[in-house]
Amino acid sequence: MRYDLYLCLFLCAYTAECARILGVFPVLSISHQIIFQPIWKELSSRGHNVTVITPNPLNDVFSPNLTEIDVSSSAKRCVDNTDIIKKLDTTQSLFAKIMFSYHFLDYLITKELEQEEVSRLINSSETFDLILLQVIGIQPLVFGFGGKYRSPIIGISTLQVFLHTHDTLGNPTHALVTPDVMLGFEGDLTFANKVESLLFNIWYRMLYYWYALPSADKVARKYFGEDIPYLGDIERNTSLLLVNSNPIMHGVRPNVPNVIEINQIHIKKKKPLPEDIRKYLDSSPQGIVYFSLGSNVKSANLTESTRNVIIQAMAELPYKVIWKWETDYLPGKPDNVMIRKWLPQQDVLGHPHIKVFVTQGGMQSIEESITNGVPMVGLPFITDQPTNVRRFTELEMGLGLDYRTMNKEQLRDAIIEVAENKKYKDQVNKSKMILADQPMKGIEKAVWWIEYVLRHKGAKHLRSAAADMSFYEYFMIDVICFLFVCISLSIYATVKLCCLIVWLARKPRSKVKSN
Template structure:
């Protein structure tokens, strides 16, 4: 076992060394405009690694580095943070049907697109004589921003922080069979009954209709406004991706097909070495005689904004347990906080989960958090809130590595029972340890893989040989509707021919008899 690990490490180091020697330093522009910190956390280590390897990296985001880094320049668009917390509260509290949900994300992604293109700093960059070899974008319906690749005559790479969906599929000609690949906003699994497959199909059709009738035309208008001299339309731009890096891996999700330039890199944000914790936090975890629990609702949902009833229920549950609980709570004070609870505005989550005495992760089931839990083999109590978190929770349940608790309606008994079940039943820990071993059993670390394929694309001029011909086909050709129509028409003709012959012969006989009868009467 140790020999295999040693060989794998040597192979990874060798591949990285060879790639470094052969790849010339590139000027890279990365755009990650959304105000949710988790999206940027997913790519930060990747972008820093590119800079550390000698590439000049310019990043447009709301989260500039606190300390300057060599080869790393920030263009801050912090204005996108204005009103974001209120938007998340609205998303959580308001009930919406599927079409209203699509309209909500339409507004959100359109706002993200405009926040970049309207920025004075970005406009200054566009008007400058700077040149970029590679554009890296968040591949999440920012189609007008993809045009920066055409503007700079640069290669284009997308990063999806939650895996793929039909929209991301279109960027590289990937396919997600709707018979067993659930949409990210669903609560389905890869094993669907008839009604679930019907639901998945219906939601897929709604998504496609909304995308192609409303969203893309709007992005095309934005593209025309901000790139009036562009010779490529938005539909050509969005098919010009050399690569998409997907924050997913088959060992922690549902197995599914990918084209060659769709690369799974789940966990590339996780450091391979746990950082040292502050002394008070380390002692709080170490002194938990029956183990510690880490509780976080992620970077978008703030525990401080929970209702008074939810806060009281949580504190009653935590006070009744014999465990120490670390709670990501975004205010400095929490009245009536139990003595076995430690609150902080921010924790080094991965470093917390790396501690042996942390036995359970109570999470919102975000993909980054779920991946970190699997990386460190910590079972979960999941409280999904929105977006892909419900799909992630379905994976958690089916894998047997955690228990679901309804964020909107949980009671004292439900939450306490879920925590006790996972803490006292060893099957959850044993199952996630097995899953963690499968996840770690890869020829390259996720970050090394992301760097390798990025530089592969640079070395090979965009690697057009990796792109499937699907990108050159229209909807009818891609789905073989024209050839199917010919085959069906031919089959119908063959089937109808005998009927035609029968009809013609019967008619001839009948007409012949009638003709003879008429002659006799005459």
């Protein structure tokens, strides 16, 4: 009887610690969703009741505490209608890219909010103890969920966040020390870079606080009700920010205590390869080139000219190639190339015969490559990919090419150079050691901090005073203006006094002379 009592008390205590958690991760991109998926799966396995709005559900029957609201139909329709990858790739102006991203995300999120299951959830009497939100570029509309449920908010980002998100948490954003990720600046800045970064800091904040935020607030009230607080105030209620970054690919930056860097969260234990792929890799001791442009930039969508350059380069390699090609047929496929619509990338990269990874430069792919000690050739297309490729090129972990201008000789020679020159492999292995030398795994760190916020019902004690300052207060614009006025008045008074003294000094002499 006593043991039954102890068991009952334990179960009651355990249940009391379990929370109701809502996760909102609206962007259709499996390469980003694989960062979020382990988090919501682990939370549900710990007994928390987790509801997730996502276009990439796990559909895991072994997670009874997990409820997934699948918005893939709405998300896919938005992506297909917009042709977002092509637009981001061909748009050259930074202003145009930012505005396109804002309007696309507004379109995407509103369509998902209108989906029946999501609308039913918003209009129900459901309550949640914590909200997990995907922090998405310049679009703050997802923070409407925080206003609806009045719960602590944790933001999660798979990329380095924009200026306004740093402002939300009072994180330092020095224009020269930590230029915004959109600028793509790395290392020592030129004078022109410094001017551009300063002007961007000012312009972006004007765009966000005077246009993007008020516009999103109007949309949020349509879906979440007129009684929610101002969207900017909800955003500033963020208790914690989890950012997917690592010490290899991202420069050192100062962070306030409630900005937590996580990485390798999607790295999994190796699994046996499918039999046909294993045989192909095992039979190629001379080396294999693994070619994949990720889940967003599909190889099958390349232009014919770019595809032909790649095919011709692959045909002239002294290695076999395994290529993630998303259709059944590759026109002109060389004999040394195997194509598959889908490949278990981490397991393929872990094979000892892989010599080079030709990648689009996505952060998750780069982490997987470093973890497996594979040097890279980068063909960047969109978002942070050019910056990532430039970074690993500077660190001599590989080489980067412009897919628009490269020819077959450049691609072929770059792959052979990276495969045969030992320095690239050595540099990747050095980075691998640094990346692996951490006190806990990324998923453990993320879940510990999420439960920390749950235990304390927020994390106001970690909040920087800078987070509650306005832009002009934080940068002391009012103080600088006051000092400028004081100094100007002092100079003016001094000049006037000197003029008076000179006038008084001259006046008696003039009288004597006239007498």
